Amino acid sequence: MLTAELQKVxxxxxxxxxxxxxxxxxxxxxxxxxxxDTLIDQIGEDETHPLASLMDVLGLLIENYENHYIPEIT
Numbered sequence: 001m002l003t004a005e006l007q008k009v010x011x012x013x014x015x016x017x018x019x020x021x022x023x024x025x026x027x028x029x030x031x032x033x034x035x036x037d038t039l040i041d042q043i044g045e046d047e048t049h050p051l052a053s054l055m056d057v058l059g060l061l062i063e064n065y066e067n068h069y070i071p072e073i074t
Contacts, residue, residue, distance in 0.1 A: 020057070023065045032062055 023029040036058040043049045 020054070020061075022061055026069075029062070029065045029069070032058055032065070036062060 019035065021028065021032075023032045036055060039051060039055050039058070043051060043055065046052065
């Protein structure tokens, strides 16, 4: 990644890092689920929306948490 691009990411990440993160507690997990639910309500299935890929990222973070912390029902 070019230095200028990395600086842009660094600047943006400082604003986002307390909203988008890897959930490690039940509370963080619930907050991430709420954020995804809010995005789904606003964006729906519009794959061209600028935040559509954020929904994908949040979905993966939620799935990762569930795989690590929530026991599978047998």
